[in-house]
Structures are given as structure tokens and as C-alpha cells.
Amino acid sequence: MARAFQPKVLTANHLRSGAVVWRTVDGRWSADPREAELLTDEADAEVLLLKAQGEALEVIGPYLAEARPGLQGPELVHIRERLRATGPSAGLRVTQLEAL
Amino acid sequence: MYRYSDWDETFVRARVAEFSDQVERRLTGALSEDEFRPLRLMNGLYLQLHAYMLRVAVPYGTLSARQMRALAEISEKWDRGYGHFTTRQNIQFNWPKLEDVPAILSALADVEMHAIQTSGNCIRNVTTDPFAGAAADEVADPRPYAELIRQWSTDHPEFQFLPRKFKIAITGSAEDRAVIRAHDIGLRLVERDGALGFEVIVGGGLGRTPILGEVIRDFLPEADLLPYLEAVVSVYNGLGRRDNKYKARIKITVQENGIEAYRAATEARFAELRPLFGGADRAALAEIAAQFAPPAFAARDAGAFDAAYAADPVFRAWADTNLNPHIRADHAIVTVSLKAHGQAPGDASAVQMRLLADLAEEFGHGELRISQYQNVVLPHVARADLPALYARLKAAGLATANVGLVSDIIACPGLDFCALATARSIPVAQAIALHFDALKLEHEIGELELKISGCINACAHHHIGHIGILGLDRAGVENYQITLGGDPVAPSARLGDRMGPGFSAEDLIPALERLLLAYLDLRTDRSERFIDTYRRLGAEPFRAALYQTEAKANAA
Numbered sequence: 001m002a003r004a005f006q007p008k009v010l011t012a013n014h015l016r017s018g019a020v021v022w023r024t025v026d027g028r029w030s031a032d033p034r035e036a037e038l039l040t041d042e043a044d045a046e047v048l049l050l051k052a053q054g055e056a057l058e059v060i061g062p063y064l065a066e067a068r069p070g071l072q073g074p075e076l077v078h079i080r081e082r083l084r085a086t087g088p089s090a091g092l093r094v095t096q097l098e099a100l
Numbered sequence: 101m102y103r104y105s106d107w108d109e110t111f112v113r114a115r116v117a118e119f120s121d122q123v124e125r126r127l128t129g130a131l132s133e134d135e136f137r138p139l140r141l142m143n144g145l146y147l148q149l150h151a152y153m154l155r156v157a158v159p160y161g162t163l164s165a166r167q168m169r170a171l172a173e174i175s176e177k178w179d180r181g182y183g184h185f186t187t188r189q190n191i192q193f194n195w196p197k198l199e200d201v202p203a204i205l206s207a208l209a210d211v212e213m214h215a216i217q218t219s220g221n222c223i224r225n226v227t228t229d230p231f232a233g234a235a236a237d238e239v240a241d242p243r244p245y246a247e248l249i250r251q252w253s254t255d256h257p258e259f260q261f262l263p264r265k266f267k268i269a270i271t272g273s274a275e276d277r278a279v280i281r282a283h284d285i286g287l288r289l290v291e292r293d294g295a296l297g298f299e300v301i302v303g304g305g306l307g308r309t310p311i312l313g314e315v316i317r318d319f320l321p322e323a324d325l326l327p328y329l330e331a332v333v334s335v336y337n338g339l340g341r342r343d344n345k346y347k348a349r350i351k352i353t354v355q356e357n358g359i360e361a362y363r364a365a366t367e368a369r370f371a372e373l374r375p376l377f378g379g380a381d382r383a384a385l386a387e388i389a390a391q392f393a394p395p396a397f398a399a400r401d402a403g404a405f406d407a408a409y410a411a412d413p414v415f416r417a418w419a420d421t422n423l424n425p426h427i428r429a430d431h432a433i434v435t436v437s438l439k440a441h442g443q444a445p446g447d448a449s450a451v452q453m454r455l456l457a458d459l460a461e462e463f464g465h466g467e468l469r470i471s472q473y474q475n476v477v478l479p480h481v482a483r484a485d486l487p488a489l490y491a492r493l494k495a496a497g498l499a500t501a502n503v504g505l506v507s508d509i510i511a512c513p514g515l516d517f518c519a520l521a522t523a524r525s526i527p528v529a530q531a532i533a534l535h536f537d538a539l540k541l542e543h544e545i546g547e548l549e550l551k552i553s554g555c556i557n558a559c560a561h562h563h564i565g566h567i568g569i570l571g572l573d574r575a576g577v578e579n580y581q582i583t584l585g586g587d588p589v590a591p592s593a594r595l596g597d598r599m600g601p602g603f604s605a606e607d608l609i610p611a612l613e614r615l616l617l618a619y620l621d622l623r624t625d626r627s628e629r630f631i632d633t634y635r636r637l638g639a640e641p642f643r644a645a646l647y648q649t650e651a652k653a654n655a656a
């Protein structure tokens with residue numbers, strides 16, 4: 001039996017700034033993963049990924065990341081993705097970020 | 101210090117112009133990402149987890165005050181006001197925007213710096229002893245040779261597409277501070293019967309297959325350096341495995357062919373190449389060497405130092421850990437720790453960089469070094485000036501007295517930044533440093549090398565840490581595996597022994613505490629370092645402390 005498809009969100013880095021972005025329901029790239037569209041259908045997810053790969057002037061390295069439904073929007077499953085969403089968890093950079 | 105020749109200047113400016121054009125074409129869509137990626141990597145621009153990252157070469161770890169100030173300014177103007185110094189004596193900017201990179205490279209070129217050969221399958225930035233030209237135990241200054249290697253390897257037509265990246269380290273001292281046995285080629289200046297030459301080590305490297313390099317030539321006359329290096333790399337270029345990324349480093353080539361066969365092939369190639377060099381390299385070296393003449397030292401009475409050392413225990417603690425002997429008895433080499441307890445190892449803010457530049461000018465002949473331990477070194481400070489220097493460092497939070505101690509941790513960027521990481525390393529390093537500081541144990545524990553890598557690539561050299569920690573991903577949870585007994589220092593260099601199962605982030609620190617308390621019980625006295633006790637007793641009692649099991653009775 002085929003394994004059930006794990007829901008995903010589509011994510012990438014912004015070409016100009018390098019910033020982490022997520023694909024929203026209305027087709028934008030947002031810096032807030034809670035705005036991301038939770039993709040529950042594998043075929044839909046693949047189509048969106050292919051489309052994003054064609055948007056080379058906006059984003060680079062698009063891929064699908066596991067997520068699950070949450071109260072405020074999709075919640076990222078893997079710690080790597082959570083760190084991409086929150087930014088570095090420690091060190092000088094944190095205070096620097098707050099200072100910005 | 102070395103100043104760019106017209107050739108260097110023209111070359112670096114041309115690369116900036118070329119890359120600026122490539123960025124422009126990427127932003128307008130004339131270049132796809134697939135086409136652009138290798139071009140940006142050739143100019144040190146990576147994509148990391150959160151942003152682009154620009155890796156800038158600090159040639160053989162040497163910076164002038166002016167260059168340090170330029171790095172501070174770049175970090176403020178185009179980044180987030182700090183830089184990260186790495187174990188390869190580079191600096192990384194973690195947040196540049198693609199469209200700003202041409203301006204950054206241009207600002208670097210203004211101070212004779214660049215990001216060339218900090219990525220890709222070429223000969224990378226040559227690293228050396230951060231105390232070069234200042235160390236009391238030095239046979240000869242390795243920096244002129246490092247610069248010669250830089251000039252030879254820069255844009256070398258044969259070596260732009262090697263099977264894999266290639267790293268060379270060089271030291272001029274008996275005590276190895278450049279980790280030469282963990283490099284593709286390691287060079288150590290030695291004297292034999294009054295003649296200067298190199299011990300040449302080949303095939304070292306850590307990563308997923310850690311191997312310590314072996315001696316391929318125990319004495320190479322120094323005049324033969326470039327043709328011999330060219331022979332070693334040329335043999336690798338021919339034999340290296342291009343079919344498998346994980347077998348492509350020279351360490352595997354040497355293992356697969358055997359050191360004898362590799363040596364024979366190198367000698368044969370060397371015999372062909374040697375006559376072709378025709379003395380141009382010698383002339384270049386003579387010109388370079390003149391630029392590394394020692395600064396104009398003035399004799400100074402060290403009385404102020406002695407008085408402060410006797411009177412102030414806090415100054416004394418700093419002097420005991422952060423100073424090293426200089427060629428001149430009235431001077432010292434100062435290591436400024438970038439490891440204040442709780443800070444990210446190797447990070448320096450723009451304010452700190454500027455202060456260090458000022459202090460280098462006031463007290464240190466305008467010179468700075470970046471160490472493999474991710475600290476900053478002022479190589480030439482008169483002992484008489486040390487109390488004043490210390491006071492200035494202290495006021496800026498840069499006087500942490502922990503060089504060589506448990507909190508002087510080498511940590512790679514790990515999962516907080518690195519796209520390849522499997523676990524975080526920076527927060528772990530911070531937590532360990534804070535923990536042992538709170539216990540007030542680190543001076544009691546004494547000399548200890550603790551190194552944390554965030555994945556199997558081992559950028560923090562965990563295999564050769566007295567305590568090495570490797571962060572892994574176990575079903576989505578960070579897990580930390582411990583190796584003990586590694587030693588980075590040739591000739592006694594040794595790879596650590598892997599202990600048992602890894603620890604969760606929460607369990608790791610109590611385990612380390614048990615380990616180090618066990619060491620305090622087991623050592624003969626304070627002079628026996630952790631690594632010495634480990635060598636004397638073996639892994640068993642330490643493993644028992646980590647896993648809280650009974651130590652097996654020592655076999656009779």
C-alpha cells in the first residue's frame with residue numbers, strides 16, 4: 001500500500017535578498033510560514049513546485065517541506081524548517097536582529 | 101605585510117567587474133540559476149539557510165588594521181553589523197543581498213582583499229600559524245611561502261577544476277598551530293644541517309572519512325617548494341576520483357594507491373617540472389620576503405607588566421591563558437578571545453572589529469591575525485603595554501581569560517546557518533561555556549580542546565578535539581555524538597575514539613560534567629592535561645563516566 005502523502009508547504013529563498021519565503025494560497029511569496037498554503041495533494045504540490053522552478057527571477061531553490069495543520073496556519077515539522085522560519089536560534093545575531 | 105602588486109590589483113579588479121556583470125545578468129534573467137551558481141561560488145558567494153553568505157579570504161590569517169576596519173564597515177553597510185571568523189582563517193558575512201555583493205567585493209578590493217578561491221574545487225586560501233613571524237619557537241616565517249603559494253595557485257590553469265577542493269596549511273614552528281596533518285597538503289619548515297627545507301605531509305583531511313596526513317618527503321629543500329607542490333597536485337589531478345564525490349579528496353587517492361606509489365608518481369612528475377620553473381619563483385619569493393620584514397621593534401622595560409602581574413589576580417589569569425612567548429623577550433603574542441562565555445564562537449561585531457583595529461595600531465604595529473581557533477591575535481605587543489591593552493579590552497568585553505580552556509570552543513555555524521547541517525552547534529557551545537563558567541571549574545580543568553561540528557563534514561575538526569562533538573539528526577531530533585582523545589597537534593596528532601550512543605541536547609551537558617569531574621579525579625596532578633590522562637588510562641574510565649556505568653577493572 002502506498003504511504004499516505006504527508007502535507008507540505010512550498011518554500012524557497014528570495015533571489016535578491018536570499019530571504020526565506022513561503023508560497024501563499026493566493027500565489028505570493030511570504031516571509032511568514034503561517035501564511036503558506038498547506039498542500040495536501042501530492043499532484044498539486046508537484047505542479048506548484050514545477051511552476052516555482054520556472055520563477056527564476058523571483059526565487060531560488062524551491063522545494064517542498066513537511067508541515068501539518070495548526071491553529072494559526074501550517075506548522076513546520078522538521079527543526080531545520082523551523083529554524084529557517086525563525087532565524088538563527090542563538091548568539092550575537094539574535095541581538096543584532098532585534099536591533100534592526 | 102604583503103602589498104598587492106599591479107598584477108594582483110588588476111586581477112582582483114577584473115574579477116570584481118566580471119562578477120558584477122554576472123550578477124546583473126542573473127538579476128535580469130540572462131543567466132539561469134544553474135548557470136549562475138558555479139560563477140557565484142567561484143566568488144565565495146554561497147546560499148545558506150536564511151540568506152546568501154559571502155566567504156572572504158583572510159590570506160594566511162593576516163590582516164592590517166585598515167583591512168579590519170574595512171571588514172567592520174562592510175558588515176555595517178551591507179550586512180547585520182557583525183562577521184563570523186572561521187576555522188580556516190576566513191571571515192563570513194551571513195546576510196548580504198545578492199545585488200550588494202558587487203559593491204562589497206569592490207570595497208574589499210580597495211583594501212587588497214577578495215573572496216576568490218574560498219569555494220569550489222580549487223586550491224583554497226592557504227592557512228598558516230597565526231603566530232607566524234612572532235613565535236619564539238619558529239624556524240622561519242612561513243608567510244612568504246604562503247603568499248608564494250597564493251600567487252602560484254591563484255587562477256592556476258591546471259588547477260581550477262580539481263576532483264575536489266584542496267587545502268594547504270603551512271607552519272614554521274616546532275609546535276604545530278596550523279593543524280598540518282588534517283590538510284590535503286601540510287608543510288612544516290625545518291632546518292637540516294643549516295639548510296632550510298620542508299617536511300611535506302600529504303593526504304590528511306577530516307569529514308566523513310577522517311585521515312591524518314602522512315609524510316611524503318621528510319626534507320624538501322625550500323627552493324623546490326613550488327615544483328614539488330605542483331607535482332603533488334598534478335598527480336592528484338590525474339588520479340583523483342571524479343566519479344564519486346565522497347572519494348574525490350586526495351586523502352582517498354593516497355589511501356587507494358598507497359603512499360609509496362603516490363610518492364613515486366610525485367617524484368617522477370617533480371623531475372619533469374623542476375627544470376621548467378627556471379628561477380622565476382625564486383625571484384618572486386625574494387620580493388615577497390622583503391615585504392614580511394619584522395616591524396621596527398623598540399626595546400621596552402617590562403616593569404609595568406611585572407607589577408600588574410604581581411598585583412592584579414584578574415590580569416594575571418588573563419596573562420596566563422592569553423599570552424604566548426614572542427621572539428623578543430620584551431614582547432608577547434596576545435590572543436583576544438572571541439569566546440566570551442555565552443557568545444557565539446568566532447563572531448565579532450563591527451564595534452569590536454574597529455576596536456581591535458585601533459588597538460593593533462596603538463599597541464601592535466598595525467597587525468592582526470585570525471586563528472584557526474576563531475580568535476583574533478595581536479602578534480607583536482610590548483609587555484610594557486599589556487596592562488593598558490588589557491584595560492581597553494576589558495572595557496569592551498574582549499578580555500575573557502579562556503584561551504585554550506574548555507570554553508574556548510571551536511564551533512561551526514551548524515543548523516543555525518548552514519544548509520548542510522544536521523544539528524545546531526552554536527547554542528550547544530554557548531551552553532557548555534556558560535555551564536562550566538558557572539561551576540567555576542574551567543581554570544581548574546586547564547588545557548582542553550573542545551570542538552563541535554553540526555554535521556559529518558567536520559568543519560570544526562571534532563575528530564581531533566580532546567573532546568569532539570558531532571551533531572546528528574536522529575528522526576528529526578538533534579543528537580550529539582562524543583569522540584574523545586583526539587589531538588590536533590602534529591607530530592602527536594591523533595583521531596579521537598568514538599564513544600557510545602549520542603546524547604540529546606539536554607543530556608549532553610550533564611554528561612560532559614561527569615566526564616570532566618572524572619578527569620579531575622583521575623589525573624595525577626594539575627600538570628597532567630585531559631588529553632594526557634586519556635592517553636595514560638585509555639577510553640574506559642571516561643566512557644564509564646559518560647554513561648554512568650561501572651568502569652571495567654583495568655586489565656592486569
Ligand code: SF4
Nearest residue numbers: 512518521554555559
Ligand atoms: S560541519 Fe557541517 S554544519 Fe558545520 S559548517 Fe561544516 S558543513 Fe555546515
